[in-house]
Amino acid sequence: MAKQASLSTKRAVRGSRSGRPVMALLDLLGRRWTLRILWELREQPLTSRALRTACDDASPTVVQARLTELREAGFVELGEAGYGLTPLGRELKETFLPLHRFAERWSKMNS
Amino acid sequence: MAKQASLSTKRAVRGSRSGRPVMALLDLLGRRWTLRILWELREQPLTSRALRTACDDASPTVVQARLTELREAGFVELGEAGYGLTPLGRELKETFLPLHRFAERWSKMNS
DNA sequence: CATTATGCTACAATATCCGTAGCGCGCCGC
DNA sequence: GCGGCGCGCTACGGATATTGTAGCATAATG
Numbered sequence: 001m002a003k004q005a006s007l008s009t010k011r012a013v014r015g016s017r018s019g020r021p022v023m024a025l026l027d028l029l030g031r032r033w034t035l036r037i038l039w040e041l042r043e044q045p046l047t048s049r050a051l052r053t054a055c056d057d058a059s060p061t062v063v064q065a066r067l068t069e070l071r072e073a074g075f076v077e078l079g080e081a082g083y084g085l086t087p088l089g090r091e092l093k094e095t096f097l098p099l100h101r102f103a104e105r106w107s108k109m110n111s
Numbered sequence: 112m113a114k115q116a117s118l119s120t121k122r123a124v125r126g127s128r129s130g131r132p133v134m135a136l137l138d139l140l141g142r143r144w145t146l147r148i149l150w151e152l153r154e155q156p157l158t159s160r161a162l163r164t165a166c167d168d169a170s171p172t173v174v175q176a177r178l179t180e181l182r183e184a185g186f187v188e189l190g191e192a193g194y195g196l197t198p199l200g201r202e203l204k205e206t207f208l209p210l211h212r213f214a215e216r217w218s219k220m221n222s
Numbered sequence: 223c224a225t226t227a228t229g230c231t232a233c234a235a236t237a238t239c240c241g242t243a244g245c246g247c248g249c250c251g252c
Numbered sequence: 253g254c255g256g257c258g259c260g261c262t263a264c265g266g267a268t269a270t271t272g273t274a275g276c277a278t279a280a281t282g
């Protein structure tokens with residue numbers, strides 16, 4: 001495990017120029033599979049392949065891209081056990097963990 | 112104001128077949144501009160055009176598509192003052208409103 | 223009627239995502 | 253060694269989503 005990728009081809013997150021950090025964060029989180037990836041890593045680290053499986057076999061291209069973005073943002077890191085949340089990433093997770101309960105109630109409404 | 116659109120061409124949200132409501136919710140929120148739109152509506156209703164302006168002049172195609180999705184989900188409604196959050200939408204907003212403060216701290220870290 | 227603003231749509235160009243296949247590397251068991 | 257396996261990661265072409273520009277129909281106002 002642990003080989004480290006490029007992590008070099010970085011591009012500014014859209015909205016980061018606005019000086020409003022929340023915009024950059026919303027843009028980062030508002031990309032396909034980003035929230036889902038954070039969600040799947042909420043309990044324990046996963047290998048990249050296990051993560052793909054957990055995400056309905058999403059294509060490795062996007063998963064890898066999102067993981068790179070999340071690593072650059074400092075929310076995810078690659079350790080011995082695979083990809084896991086950093087302390088900062090765990091904080092982020094806490095902020096939208098109540099979504100779970102909300103989703104349950106929501107699904108019961110429009111059924 | 113208030114003309115009402117089709118709201119008929121609906122397609123199941125991806126992940127809704129899994130029986131895990133949170134997946135459907137994550138998929139809905141994990142589309143471009145969705146989080147941003149909810150964010151811009153967090154304080155007061157906006158007309159569709161004001162909303163587009165607030166969202167860095169996003170194209171009306173996506174904004175309109177997202178608004179339709181959010182209306183079908185029951186998070187947004189079109190009233191006299193424009194588009195606004197429903198009571199359910201306000202609940203959803205509350206769950207990720209702490210992101211604001213998190214984003215502030217986050218931006219100070221990687222600077 | 224002319225103006226302005228609303229919600230919303232058509233269309234082509236572009237960016238993004240997808241699935242498939244495969245690379246190089248390290249780790250075992252033989 | 254060396255063959256197989258799983259890892260992180262990438263290339264490539266086709267499918268899909270997003271973008272920007274322009275415009276429609278309607279309603280309210282002057």
